[in-house]
Amino acid sequence: MSDKKFTKSELSRLSWRWVLMGQLCSNYGKMQGSGYLTTMLPVIEKLYGDDTEAMDKALLAHSQFFNCTPHMAHLILGMDIAIEEQEGISAIETVSSLKTSLMGPLSGIGDTIFAMMNSVIFGSIAATMAADGNVTGVIIWEVWYMFALFVIRPFLFNLGYKQGTNLVGLYSDKLKNITKAISVLGLIVVGSMIASMVTLNLGTVGLFSTSLDLQVDLFDKILPKLPQALLAVSLYWLVGKVNLTTTKLILIVIILSILFSVTGIAIA
Structure with a gap:
């Protein structure tokens, strides 16, 4: 030493x-x-x-x-x-x-x-x-x-x-x-931070005479927090691609969150 x-x-x-x-x-x-x-x-x-x-x-x-x-x-x-x-x-x-x-x-x-x-x-x-x-x-x-x-x-x-x-x-x-x-x-x-801190509300869709909550009734049944994990992986993959930085990705997520909220999809 x-x-x-x-x-x-x-x-x-x-x-x-x-x-x-x-x-x-x-x-x-x-x-x-x-x-x-x-x-x-x-x-x-x-x-x-x-x-x-x-x-x-x-x-x-x-x-x-x-x-x-x-x-x-x-x-x-x-x-x-x-x-x-x-x-x-x-x-x-x-x-x-x-x-x-x-x-x-x-x-x-x-x-x-x-x-x-x-x-x-x-x-x-x-x-x-x-x-x-x-x-x-x-x-x-x-x-x-x-x-x-x-x-x-x-x-x-x-x-x-x-x-x-x-x-x-x-x-x-x-x-x-x-x-x-x-x-x-x-x-x-x-x-654990992604699972506990990222919120992704995919909204509901009509199915015959009932409504289906995409997050709770579909994805959480397959794998809890699956959409959140896919979102995180996608953002991680995009870092460094086509001159994207983490700051630009944050802005993109904010803009998409505003746009998606109109259709009932919420990202936080």
Whole structure:
């Protein structure tokens, strides 16, 4: 195993770099992809600066779609740096699969803690106490925010960095199997999101003296959520075809949803 290439001060700067740049150029196409790439630039330059091909591969990999609760993303970032530090460009596919599989589950936890609890709970306390002329609630709210920023955030980053190193040290000869397992997990997460979050109402058709709900009475009897799955596969296939991007596909789906709603077909 090679020696560590990053000092504690460098790791600290990388952690803060994500705080400042994680939401950079956030967009519907790649969400936080640009911010993640910008955060990783010092790592890429230090690890692959002498290898143009490896640098190009790393730049492409880290510019892909990424979307995670900013605080929880520190865990992924720490693991990413640790793995690439030890294995180099050979582990880039493992890192990409790791990001894909973890960003969803970690966001579920992070959104509850850092979004709902921060805004709903602490915000409600602050508003209630402020209505009585008491600023203590606002102070508590700010203290929680600072605690999350200066304590929880670096803790998650360091935890990810340490676990990433252990992952490579213990399973360096099994990276391919880990990559496959993480890829399967990522597909499961995406599949569950399609089934639970995509709504496709195909409407009803008249059949003799009765009406037939195409979604409930037909497709769900064959395979539950079949139309949703076919829609997702079709959109995935269209990405990159005839200059179509994810942003253009979103616009197309919105337009089709409006048009189809007139005929009783609803997409959401």
